[in-house]
Amino acid sequence: MTTFATIDSMVPEFQSALPSIAPEGLDTWTTTVPKEYVHRAAVAEVFLTGWRQTDTDVCTVTAQWPRAHSFYGPAHGFHDPLLFAETLRQTVPLLSHAVYGAPMDHKQIWRDLRVSLDPAALRTGLTPAEVELRVCCTDVERRGGVLRGMRMEVTATRDGLPLATASTMFSSHSRALYRRLRGAYADAEQAMAGAVVPPLPLRPELVGRDRAHDVVLSPRGDDGRWQLRVDTLHPIIFDHPNDHSPGMLLLEAARQAVQHLLGPAPVLTTGLDTAFHRYAEMDAPAWVAAEPLGDGRVRVIIEQHDALVFECVATTHPASAK
Structure with missing residues (x-):
């Protein structure tokens, strides 16, 4: 059976305890959406600030990107491109639960992700970046009236200027179905306890990082591959217990592999065309390989x-602040 990557899903027991929110959702820059809606444990890691449904299967989602962040921080005068990927990741469960009525214990599973970012719109400013996503939901699948999956086509602006286009497909599964799919791996705390001890990291400067704690690749082996470092104690990548390596960890591994391959000059990963084929389990090594395709493009596999x-x-762009 082909499987994919869950979108960092939580299984809260408190759906009835969620705030009462009007159907049109939140529409303000002064607060974040409930952290439960975006499958985060820490309020500080919620980037979405509101949503509203503007038409059938069309929604607007707002977000704010901080000027500083412990993991997705700016560098060389640009916001981290993976901030946009995390914004999309949070949008998937938000709309699934708040607009399409998926129960809070349903898990959303990534199938693919395509992103194209305008480098100019990633430049940092004197205030946090205000981001707006127009999300068109297509191929909406329901079974017994319950959401089973969809594709989201996204056009994003930053402070009113074009920022990105994106497309992502995901499925949504009940807790019972997910446990059947995952079998012995369904228990997140048990899976994390059985994770392989992370190997030593690459030097941070080789992958565009400041701290060894944030490096997700080991030094290359004789076969030219890196081992994926799965640090279950990392407070951002593992914001809460997960039964497999999260999709955002795999994207970070790809970004670091690209930087290592094309460096030492810093590059921005402004385009992603990604497929999630199977879960990356934590009890066995996973191996990362990259090859240049020319014109600043790199293929990464795990x-x-x-x-x-x-x-x-x-797809990359030189990270020049000039």
Whole structure:
């Protein structure tokens, strides 16, 4: 059975305790959406500030990007491009729960992700970046009146200027179905306890990082591959217990592999064409490989047990603040 990557999903027990929110959602820059709606444990990691439904299967989602962040921080005068990927990741459960009525214990599973960012719109400013996403939901699938999945086509602006286009498809599964799909891996705390001890990291400067704690690749082996470092104590990547390596960890591994391959000059990963084929389990090593395709494009794959888990073609832009 082909599987994918969950969108960092939580299984809260308190759906009835969620705030009472009008159907049109929140529409303000002064607060974040409930953290439960975006599957985050820490309020500080919620970037979405509101949503409203503007038409059938069309929604507007607002977000604010901080000027500083412990993991997705700016560098060389640009916001981290993966802030946009995390914004999309949060949008998936938000609309699934708040607009399409998916129960709070349903998990959303990524199938693919395509992103194209305008480098000019990533430049940092004197205030946090105000981001707006227009989300068109297509191929909406329901079974028994319950959401089973959809595709989201996204056009984003930053302070009113074009920022990005994106497309992502995901499925949504009940707790019971997810447990059947995952079998022995369904228990998140048990899966994390059985995770492989992370190998030593690459030097941070080789992958565009300041701290070894944030490096997700090991030094290359004789076969030219990196081992994926799965640090279950990382407070951002593992904001809460997860039963497998989160999709955002795989995207970070791709971004770091691209920087290592094309460096030492810093590059921005402004385009992603990604497929999630299987779950990346934490109890066995996963291996990352990258090859240049020319014109600043790089193909990255992650394999485990000799099977393809994840593949991505990344497009880059020089990270020059001038």
